Amino acid sequence: xxxxxxxxxxxxxxxxxxxxxxxxxxLILVMVLAALAAPILTSFDPLEVSGKDRLLAPSSAxxxxxxxxxRDVMSRLLYGAxxxxxxxxxxxxxxxxxxxxxxxxxxxYKKFDNVVMRIxxxxxxxxxxxxxxxxxxxxxxxxxxxxxxxxxxxxxxxxRVVRSCVISVKEWECVESAxxxxxxxxxxxxxxxxxxxxxxxxxxxxxxxxxxxxxEAALSFLGVGIEPPYPSWGGMITEGRAFMAIAPWEMVFPxxxxxxxxxxxxxxxxxxxxxLDPRLxx
Numbered sequence: 001x002x003x004x005x006x007x008x009x010x011x012x013x014x015x016x017x018x019x020x021x022x023x024x025x026x027l028i029l030v031m032v033l034a035a036l037a038a039p040i041l042t043s044f045d046p047l048e049v050s051g052k053d054r055l056l057a058p059s060s061a062x063x064x065x066x067x068x069x070x071r072d073v074m075s076r077l078l079y080g081a082x083x084x085x086x087x088x089x090x091x092x093x094x095x096x097x098x099x100x101x102x103x104x105x106x107x108x109y110k111k112f113d114n115v116v117m118r119i120x121x122x123x124x125x126x127x128x129x130x131x132x133x134x135x136x137x138x139x140x141x142x143x144x145x146x147x148x149x150x151x152x153x154x155x156x157x158x159x160r161v162v163r164s165c166v167i168s169v170k171e172w173e174c175v176e177s178a179x180x181x182x183x184x185x186x187x188x189x190x191x192x193x194x195x196x197x198x199x200x201x202x203x204x205x206x207x208x209x210x211x212x213x214x215x216e217a218a219l220s221f222l223g224v225g226i227e228p229p230y231p232s233w234g235g236m237i238t239e240g241r242a243f244m245a246i247a248p249w250e251m252v253f254p255x256x257x258x259x260x261x262x263x264x265x266x267x268x269x270x271x272x273x274x275x276l277d278p279r280l281x282x
Contacts, residue, residue, distance in 0.1 A: 090147045091209075103158065
């Protein structure tokens, strides 16, 4: 027990020495807690329309004002955070699984490398958001379709990261010794290669999370994302464009939410890279 406590204390001290992790982690924690506590923080229904409360400025009754349908902006912002976090987390899990499997195969089995990576190069020739828009337009709007579209658009970078790690790790002496001892490929991959590739995978997943949240907002802004009237940050900005001059709060608050969340994830990713990458340690 004392050994585990010492390891935990050492890890916490390392984290504290990287301010980006502290700042980014704090911003993300605040957004996640706010999304989870939405029913406590606001009593308004995010879908409830009220004609007499249209375009009310921020006040004690409506902290962030109301939109052109009389819906409480703060309520829609908090419940929209749930959508953004759910989409981002789902995209990270799916793209990491797909990219991890493909990267492992391409990096460990040289005969598959050229074929697999040339296909991925073809995918990466186009910006991920363009692929996501195309797939979303084909499959239609909706949360599940957006998750699938973004996952297919952003698994190639993860595959390249995993492949480069595998190519590096499989040259280590411990891997060569395991091969000489007759260890099976599955054992080598799970015990040596995958475990020693987790650090860059975690960092890449953090950046993918930020991109997924940003692109979900972009897709909703373009009308191929979350279907109205369900709240999403990009959809709220789209709906507020026509009233920007008379009710700027309808766009400002969801825009700030996107900026804070993406900034927090990018800072967290930078901090984790500095912490986990041995090449950056003095």
